[in-house]
Amino acid sequence: MSEKQFDYYLKGEKGDYEVVIGLEVHAQVLSKAKLFSASATQFGAEPNSQVSLVDAAMPGMLPVINKFCIEQAVKTGLGLNAKINTFSKFDRKNYFYADLPQGYQISQFKHPIVGEGKVILDMPYGTKEVGIERLHLEQDAGKSMHDQDPNHSFVDLNRSGIALMEIVSKPDLRSPSEVGEYIKKLRSIMRYLNTCDGNMEQGSLRADVNVSVRLKNSKNFGTRCEIKNVNSIKFMQQAIEYEARRQINLIEDGKEVDQETRLFDTKKQETRSMRSKEDAHDYRYFPDPDLLPLEIDEKYIEDLKKTLPELPDQKKQRLISDFKLTSYEASVIISDQAVSEYYEKVAKNSDYKLAATWLMGDLFATLNKEAKDITESPVSAENLAKMINLIKDGTISGKIAKTVFEEMVKSDGDPLKIVEDKGLKQTSDPKEIENIVDKILASNQDKVEQYKSGKDKLFGFFVGQVMKEMKGKGNPQMINDILKNKLK
């Protein structure tokens, strides 16, 4: 395979710099109730309406863990090819913040529920393995709003206590595009597993981005900065670009990079130091005395394993071998579980290759234009398969199919009915075609002469004229054959 080379290096006076990135992804566990309380997790509820006495840290309130959240974390761990720890513990991470009502976050520090794993990315320069350091369960904080009032901040605790999986990568990422692919891959795995909806606009998936730079070929890591809570792939990429450049400039000026927490200002497109986190380096973790260690057994893990769906990587291999797709086509199709399901439905009932072409071509373009998800596709998989079959059996040409498809987008009608109603059926009667060919050749005697004296290019003109006469419904292959014959 001829592959592109990795080439994300940033230029400086002293040489080319490599950017080293590690992510701490916070993925909201798909669950009805919170991690340690029985209040709801729905997005967009009225402020402070999904807050239990536990979430509001009322005196004497105690956490009791949600069984389902444990299951979700284990499933995700399995999806990340990671080691599941049969013994894990909950610790308190102590710090003060307006949206942290307990004054500590219940998290897992020394003994996370999931250990090391890995994720494979498909990059234009080949596959890239990104190490997973760990996955642990923890509580989300509430939300402070700073722009309602000049002197005050408002606090909404609806998010307080929602279960998060913090997925920590190794510092294996090297470019904004790798980060983009990594997030998409994680999201797709979790969506397949139904453990996180990956909805970044709603905050269900966000990341702390650790960035450092070093001269290309250097073995040592530079000092890193952590950019907190970035909630879109685009912002992550912009933040990395800005931050890497900032650090390079410091180094080039002979200054040092301070290890610190920064935030990304999306309006100014820059990162800046966070004042509020200045003494956040001493979290005083210790085992939460309100909880006991979490012990799970091998059988529990094995049983969960059996319930796992086919995951993106496996599915990709299967699509390549079963449907002869290219690696590229397969990776596009599996990136979204719903897309891959749609594809399989079409492919199994029509033609593998045409299914991929139509899905990735016209259907994606339509969805894009209408800003729709595949699950809201105006063309059902059944109907797309029927349409492809109409092409295959010669009822319509590929060109007419475009017209049929447009009609289907408007109405999701049955393609055969559309073809009949609109009279789009392809004419494959040789007699009829021959008559029209004769007519066209007769009325263009001059061009026939020219053709015969060597102007081959005119062949296309005749085909066009015949098609035009047949209102585009002539069988293109037959028109070709008959014309060739007559013009001999």
Next chain:
Amino acid sequence: MSEIYQLSLFELVNKIKSKEISCEEATKSYVERSSKSKKLNCYVEETFDIALKKAKDLDQSFNPDKKLFGAPIAVKDLFCTNGVQTTASSKMLKGFKPQYESTVTEKLWNEGANLLGKLNCDEYAMGSSNETSYFGNVINPYRNDEDLVPGGSSGGCSSSVAANLTSATVGTDTGGSIRQPASFTGIVGLKPTYGRCSRWGIVAFASSLDQAGPMTKDVKDSALMMEVIAGHDEKDSTSAKKNVEPFSSKLTKDIKGLKIGIPKEYKVDGMPKEILDLWDKGIEISKSLGCEIKEISLPHTKYALPAYYIIAPAEASSNLARYDGVKYGFRAEGKDLIEMYENTRAQGFGDEVKRRILIGTYVLSSGYYDAYYLKALKVRRLIKNDFDEAFKEVDTILTPTTPSSAFAIGKNDDDPISMYLNDVFTVPVNLAGLPAISFPAGYDQKNLPLGLQLIGKSFDEQTILNNAYAIEQNINFKPNYKDWWI
């Protein structure tokens, strides 16, 4: 007949059930006596009017099946009570009205008890003399020439039970907060096995040590209260899935053949002779009841108090982080959020609380965790192992409850350590999570009560109750204070 308030809880409830006394009469008796006893400063919040009204309702819906039917009970102000101010005796929680009821107090009301009010204690249960309360000192009904402390942290509880201001009460014990004040005031205090009673709705001090328990006029009352407040609670992840026995009906004086351990390490240097004498008296009585006395060793006893003063403050520093002026209670001004936090916590907490928060923060902070906190947890393991070994040979362990009798207010002000030493005999039990009961064993030369402590195996409250009950019958302790404050 003597006054109603002089009856034991058990006697009172029986008389109410047999309609000899009405709930209203019972409540009136305690309300009147409590009202005349303001000098003792036992109450932080009185709910007398509500109690009197509730008593009438109880009389209307007479139900002799309820175990505490009609019993007027005030509780430590560490239990959250629905709609009734709960302060943990701190300025920080002044005015706080929980919209929920702690599991333990809920159980009391479910069995027909009637809330009289909330009892003073050391601020956030941190203290051994009730002198750290924002609401002032509680006075012991026993006195010499000067006012004495009632012990702590459940000082309002001990003083009010001893002075007959409540028929019984529930306190909490993290390092001795039920047993030490019980000993100082001549009453019975039981700290159950950790996990026996739900901690839900109790203002937390040190979560791995805190345990609610009864403080009563005698051992039988203690058994009755235990029966009501114990039990598994799904809302508390550390609550034990154990069946509750009918402690009071199983209570027996027959302890023949019981093996009682006497730990040699509890004979500390400088212990007053009268305490040693009382201890001996307990041993002699036990022998006469047919018990086998064995000397045992708990070699790490000496290290329990130092380990405790790392573990408890560490947990407290985190538990008390929620008191930040945002959600409830006191808030001081500040130009920004951080300044508001700092001012609120500087003004809202008293000195002892601040000391413990700072120590707790220190021992958990980076660079010190292993040297202090982790080491303390390891020593805690050794202390528990000592007990596990001992309980292979004996059924209960008998010790003094405290190294001294009640002391004068202000006496231990200079150095926190001299105050902490009060809990030297009670703390090991909390670290090991075991049940222990303190019961009055007699008086010292100053005519002040002193208690003995019986430590039991995990979840074997019944045996220490029986053991204490048998000795109690022989000692026949009678309160000997005068109602000097009325």
Next chain:
Amino acid sequence: MSITKDTVKKISKLSRIASNEKFEENMIKDLNSILKFVEQLNEVNIDNVEPLASTVNQELIKREDEVKVVNKKKDILINSPSENEDFYVVPKVIE
């Protein structure tokens, strides 16, 4: 180890307790006396001893994934020092 004024300042800051000269003086004395006391633990041989954080010996209690608490807004906000029916209100947070 002993506690200096800077240590008191640092841990006061971490604990969010406003500190001043007098407070620091008092605390240095008390905290050092407590530290000296607890450092008796250095005498104990703790080699190969597992830490004991809890004396409870049972499986962690787990709940089903069910929503049982519905809109407690009033209950949780009623004790808040700021009078706002929808939010907790705090002095401006600077990020």
